[in-house]
Structures are given as structure tokens and as C-alpha cells.
Amino acid sequence: MPANSWKLSSVQKKMQTITINNSENINTSLFNWVFPDEEKITNRFPSFHYPPAVWKNNNQSYKLNYFNISTNTYFLLDTDSFPDVLNFSMDFYNAENANILELANLAHLILKFGYQTEDFELFKLKSIKGNQKINTLLKIRTLPYQIKKYLAYKNPSFKILNILAKFTEPLINITESFIVENNPSLSEFRSFITNLFDFKYDIATSINEYDEEYFRQLFYNKNPVYTEFIGKLNPLLNMGKNIFIENSDNFETDTLRITFTINSPEDYQDILEKLDRSKNTINEIYKLLEEYDLR
Amino acid sequence: MIYVNKKSADSFFVKNFEKNGTNFKFVDENTDFIENSKNNIYITPENNTFVHRCPATEIYRCCNYYVVDMMEGCPFDCTYCILQEYLNHRFIKVFSDTKKVKEEILALAKKGKYRLGTGELSDSLAYDHILNLTDFFIPIVNKLENIQFEFKTKSANITKLFNHNPKNILISWSLNPEEIIKTEEYYTAGLSERIEAAGKCADYGYKVCFHFDPLIYYKNFEKGYSDLLRRLFDRIPEDSVEYISISTFRFMPNLLETVRNRFEHSTLLQSSYVKSLDGKMRYFKTLRTYMLRFITSKIKSEWQNVFIYYCMEHESIWKKLLGYDPGERKEFEKNFPFFHQNGQL
Numbered sequence: 044m045p046a047n048s049w050k051l052s053s054v055q056k057k058m059q060t061i062t063i064n065n066s067e068n069i070n071t072s073l074f075n076w077v078f079p080d081e082e083k084i085t086n087r088f089p090s091f092h093y094p095p096a097v098w099k100n101n102n103q104s105y106k107l108n109y110f111n112i113s114t115n116t117y118f119l120l121d122t123d124s125f126p127d128v129l130n131f132s133m134d135f136y137n138a139e140n141a142n143i144l145e146l147a148n149l150a151h152l153i154l155k156f157g158y159q160t161e162d163f164e165l166f167k168l169k170s171i172k173g174n175q176k177i178n179t180l181l182k183i184r185t186l187p188y189q190i191k192k193y194l195a196y197k198n199p200s201f202k203i204l205n206i207l208a209k210f211t212e213p214l215i216n217i218t219e220s221f222i223v224e225n226n227p228s229l230s231e232f233r234s235f236i237t238n239l240f241d242f243k244y245d246i247a248t249s250i251n252e253y254d255e256e257y258f259r260q261l262f263y264n265k266n267p268v269y270t271e272f273i274g275k276l277n278p279l280l281n282m283g284k285n286i287f288i289e290n291s292d293n294f295e296t297d298t299l300r301i302t303f304t305i306n307s308p309e310d311y312q313d314i315l316e317k318l319d320r321s322k323n324t325i326n327e328i329y330k331l332l333e334e335y336d337l338r
Numbered sequence: 339m340i341y342v343n344k345k346s347a348d349s350f351f352v353k354n355f356e357k358n359g360t361n362f363k364f365v366d367e368n369t370d371f372i373e374n375s376k377n378n379i380y381i382t383p384e385n386n387t388f389v390h391r392c393p394a395t396e397i398y399r400c401c402n403y404y405v406v407d408m409m410e411g412c413p414f415d416c417t418y419c420i421l422q423e424y425l426n427h428r429f430i431k432v433f434s435d436t437k438k439v440k441e442e443i444l445a446l447a448k449k450g451k452y453r454l455g456t457g458e459l460s461d462s463l464a465y466d467h468i469l470n471l472t473d474f475f476i477p478i479v480n481k482l483e484n485i486q487f488e489f490k491t492k493s494a495n496i497t498k499l500f501n502h503n504p505k506n507i508l509i510s511w512s513l514n515p516e517e518i519i520k521t522e523e524y525y526t527a528g529l530s531e532r533i534e535a536a537g538k539c540a541d542y543g544y545k546v547c548f549h550f551d552p553l554i555y556y557k558n559f560e561k562g563y564s565d566l567l568r569r570l571f572d573r574i575p576e577d578s579v580e581y582i583s584i585s586t587f588r589f590m591p592n593l594l595e596t597v598r599n600r601f602e603h604s605t606l607l608q609s610s611y612v613k614s615l616d617g618k619m620r621y622f623k624t625l626r627t628y629m630l631r632f633i634t635s636k637i638k639s640e641w642q643n644v645f646i647y648y649c650m651e652h653e654s655i656w657k658k659l660l661g662y663d664p665g666e667r668k669e670f671e672k673n674f675p676f677f678h679q680n681g682q683l
Contacts, residue, residue, distance in 0.1 A: 242608065244603070269625075296654070
């Protein structure tokens with residue numbers, strides 16, 4: 044049967060209850076692809092109504108679900124087909140909602156049993172194909188727990204993951220401490236690790252964890268003129284409540300758009316007075332643009 | 339290795355390979371077995387529109403240059419090269435239909451005066467000792483008063499040029515400081531070799547051009563480019579220089595990801611860029627203006643009469659640094675020396 048045409052019922056028919064007295068002989072980790080661990084006791088997963096399932100392959104037993112439950116009684120999946128077994132597991136834990144770490148664990152498992160990720164519908168569904176993406180998945184499995192947990196919750200794009208996958212140990216340590224200290228948004232995280240990668244050869248060897256001031260200064264070198272310009276511009280943009288001033292083309296042109304919102308004729312009058320008072324601010328802004336060769 | 343499609347057996351290239359004793363191998367249509375390497379050349383009978391206007395987007399000033407694309411792919415491996423994104427093969431594909439290429443050049447000449455060149459999708463001279471393309475193009479262009487033809491290169495592969503008449507022919511070099519060549523322009527000729535090659539071409543009678551494109555900002559920008567220009571001024575006489583183009587590094591947004599994958603030591607990663615009006619990423623305008631001003635004033639301090647133009651730059655920068663707006667395409671190109679020759683405008 045092709046791996047992607049599997050249905051849960053087809054394996055359920057092959058189940059029988061067995062007793063295993065020495066549970067130490069059961070491998071309980073390999074099929075435990077769910078991440079992070081605490082997820083397993085949330086309502087994402089079915090309650091413990093039935094004995095856990097095991098699969099026997101080449102004299103080795105593998106536990107397939109209810110990893111935190113101790114018991115001697117198991118359902119045995121009577122099949123030689125790894126795809127059947129993995130599909131059972133993926134269906135049981137609703138792999139369609141798998142986060143990026145879970146997909147990484149699944150990829151690892153699939154390769155370990157000599158299959159390709161393309162053999163499984165899930166990876167097509169998630170548009171994960173090609174060596175680079177698979178190698179990236181395998182690499183992120185090896186990252187420290189705090190980074191993996193962050194990735195699992197934020198599910199960043201492969202553009203970000205590909206950068207992380209290239210990190211050496213010092214950069215990984217810095218990234219881990221950055222996450223722990225800042226709990227960054229995804230865009231902050233992306234910006235940080237991109238800069239970290241781009242400046243990796245300039246980071247002092249003594250730096251092995253996140254240091255806000257150190258990295259602020261280092262990354263400033265990427266575009267000092269822009270940073271300095273924006274620093275001078277921002278205070279000038281405050282022309283009053285409900286008035287917004289912006290340039291929409293990264294200052295390729297000197298066009299400024301001023302917009303305001305009103306809810307009454309009085310609001311309009313108020314805006315006009317504020318605009319009148321801010322003539323000098325506009326002059327200041329254009330002087331600044333001139334100073335920075337933006338006119 | 340050179341692979342030749344059997345349908346190209348009677349081509350200009352095969353005749354040259356046989357004459358020069360160059361090894362090659364005939365193959366069928368299927369190219370799957372050709373290792374996708376920059377070391378391989380594939381001669382193909384495929385059809386193409388060879389002569390066309392250099393692709394340019396609106397908004398930034400474009401000089402109405404025409405290109406003839408007979409080759410796709412380049413033996414050099416520049417970190418900033420758009421071909422990494424544009425081509426789906428790394429081997430060098432060479433189109434064997436020289437008859438059609440010639441017809442298209444002649445047709446263009448009938449339409450009016452044009453500046454035309456190879457070097458858009460490959461380096462014009464890097465493989466000239468194998469492909470002999472100067473032997474093909476130069477005799478055609480020598481007879482055409484309406485065409486000025488440019489070979490653009492980062493090589494020093496100029497030997498074959500000395501068998502030809504330099505009439506209507508320009509040889510141009512893309513230049514960057516030695517440290518940028520080392521980190522960004524893999525397998526190309528060094529700066530000294532390029533300048534010496536340009537000097538020899540100028541001595542022979544060719545008009546030469548220089549492209550400071552892409553200008554790359556880095557820690558030693560001022561010193562690096564000043565040293566480069568000093569070496570250039572010392573070797574090349576000003577009256578041999580037809581024109582100089584200057585333009586800062588610009589790219590489609592996906593390119594940096596490729597650079598991170600392939601060239602993690604690249605200087606390009608140490609700057610940040612902004613999305614500009616044509617969707618490409620550029621240095622922030624303040625920095626661009628600084629770079630262009632620096633190079634322009636350095637050149638003008640030594641060579642007052644050379645025509646300088648900015649490739650794909652905003653009119654406001656033209657006005658600020660050169661004192662005028664060249665206008666778009668047809669209007670722009672009238673500023674080139676070629677359009678002032680023989681009293682024509």
C-alpha cells in the first residue's frame with residue numbers, strides 16, 4: 044500500500060492486545076516525535092482510554108503513544124509496514140498541525156527507517172521537499188531546548204531556519220540566551236539571527252552569550268547613516284494627535300505624505316491649527332533631508 | 339569539457355574547434371548528463387531572440403543599451419551576480435546560430451545608431467581563447483557605422499583582440515578594489531591584470547571603458563577605490579577612455595539568501611539595504627550618494643573630459659552630482675560620445 048493512502052481503520056483492524064512484563068525492552072523515545080513534552084498532556088491529544096500501542100520490528104518493540112503512561116498491557120500493531128505505523132502515529136497525534144520541531148522529528152524517524160520524506164503525504168502538504176529543507180530540519184533537532192521550544196511555538200519560515208542551521212556552537216549559545224532574555228517577536232528574532240550570521244566573523248571570541256549593548260554596537264555598523272538619520276527624523280514626526288507624516292519609498296524621493304483623521308468640524312479646525320503651528324517642523328524635516336542627500 | 343549538440347555540427351564553433359584542435363564531444367538533445375558545472379560548455383542550436391534592449395525598470399535612468407545574448411552562464415563566480423537567480427544551469431550555454439545573430443545585428447544597424455554589447459548573461463572575453471567570439475563579432479561590426487560594440491569583461495583574456503581592427507569596438511572592464519575582487523569576484527583576473535590588459539588594448543588602439551559597477555561599500559571603501567583609481571590613472575591615457583559607468587550594488591531581494599548560502603564571508607552581508615522604487619534592494623540613498631560622489635569626484639580630479647554615467651540611478655542623484663538629468667533611454671543615450679561622432683546627434 045502506498046504510504047500516503049493509509050487510513051487509521053486499516054491498522055486498527057490489525058491490532059491485538061498483548062502483555063509485556065518487562066517494559067524496559069520497549070523503545071519509548073524513537074516514535075515520541077511530539078514536541079515540546081508538555082504538549083502531550085494538553086487537550087491537543089486524546090485522553091488515555093485505551094492501552095498504548097506498540098510495534099515490533101526486528102525483535103525491537105517501539106511504543107507509539109501515551110508515552111508518559113506506565114502499563115504492561117499494549118495494543119500490538121501487527122504489521123511489517125513502517126509507513127502504516129508512522130501514519131498511525133501521525134494520525135493519533137494529529138500531525139497535520141505539527142509544528143516545525145515535530146516535523147523535524149518525523150523527518151529524522153522516516154530517514155532512520157530508510158524511507159524518504161516525499162513518501163509521506165504530510166511533507167507534501169507542508170511543501171517540505173528538497174535536501175536543503177530536510178537537512179535544515181535535521182539540524183534544528185540538535186539545537187538547545189530553549190531554541191527548539193521557541194521555534195515550535197513561533198513556527199518560523201525556512202528562510203530563518205536555514206540561517207539557524209548554519210550556526211556554530213558559540214552562535215547557538217548567543218541565540219539561546221537572546222531568546223531567554225528577550226522572548227523576541229518573530230521579526231525581532233529574524234533580524235537578530237540574520238545580523239548574527241552576517242557579523243559572525245566580527246564577534247569577539249570572549250562573547251558567548253547575548254549582550255544587548257555589544258550587539259547593538261556591532262549591528263549598528265550595518266547601516267550607521269540610516270540609523271543616525273532615523274534617530275534625528277523620528278522626533279520631528281510628532282506633529283500632534285491624529286496627524287501622521289510618512290515617506291513611503293524609503294526616502295528614494297522626498298515625497299512626504301501627511302494624513303489626519305477627524306470626526307467633527309471642530310476636529311478639522313484643530314488639525315488645521317496644529318498644521319499651521321508645525322510649518323517650522325516641515326522646514327526642519329526638509330533641512331534634514333537636504334543634510335542627508337535625500338533631496 | 340565542451341559538449342556540442344549534433345545539430346550544431348556545422349557551426350562556427352565546431353569549425354574553430356576542429357581548426358584549433360580543441361577537444362569536444364557531440365551529444366544528442368538530452369543534456370541531463372552534462373555535469374552542471376561552470377567548467378562545462380554546451381553548444382546548442384536552440385533558437386533565441388539574441389539582440390534586445392538591456393532590461394531595465396522604469397523610474398531609474400536607463401541608457402538604452404542593447405545586448406546580444408549568445409552565451410548564458412559565466413565561468414566566474416561573483417557573489418553579487420544576478421545569474422545565480424536568473425539561470426537554471428551553471429554550465430555555459432552557447433547558441434550556435436551565428437547566422438541569425440548576424441542578421442539581428444544588421445537589422446539593428448538599419449534602424450539607427452545603437453550601442454550594443456555582449457556581457458549581460460556572461461563574460462564577453464573569459465572564454466574567447468576557446469569560443470573565438472571576437473573573431474565572429476568584430477569583422478561584422480567593423481563594417482557598421484551605426485553600431486558601437488562593447489566587450490565587457492573581468493578577465494585579462496585579450497590575446498585574440500590584437501588580430502583585429504579596433505574600429506567601432508570598445509573593450510571594457512568591471513573594476514573593484516583588490517580586496518573586493520578576492521572576497522566577491524571568484525576566478526576573475528586580479529586588478530593589476532585587468533588594468534594592464536586595458537592598457538595593452540589602449541596601446542593597440544582600442545577605446546576602453548570602465549564600469550565601477552557594482553560599487554561595494556566596505557570598511558576601507560575610500561582607500562580601496564582611491565588606490566584602484568590611482569593605478570588606473572597611472573596606466574591608462576584619458577583619451578583612450580570612451581566612458582565610465584558607476585553604480586552601486588543593487589539586487590532582487592532573494593539574492594542575499596543565496597549569498598548567505600554560498601558565500602558566507604561576503605562583504606555584501608555586512609551592509610543593510612532598502613527596497614527602492616523598482617523593487618530592487620539598494621544602499622540607503624544617503625550612502626549611495628556618498629559613494630557615487632566620492633568616485634565621481636576622484637575621477638574628475640584626474641580625467642576631466644571622460645563621459646561618466648550612472649547606471650539605473652535616480653534623476654535626483656544625477657542632478658545633485660552631475661548637474662543635469664539625462665532623461666530616459668533615447669534622450670539619455672545622446673549624451674554618449676558615440677552620438678557626437680561625425681557631427682551627428
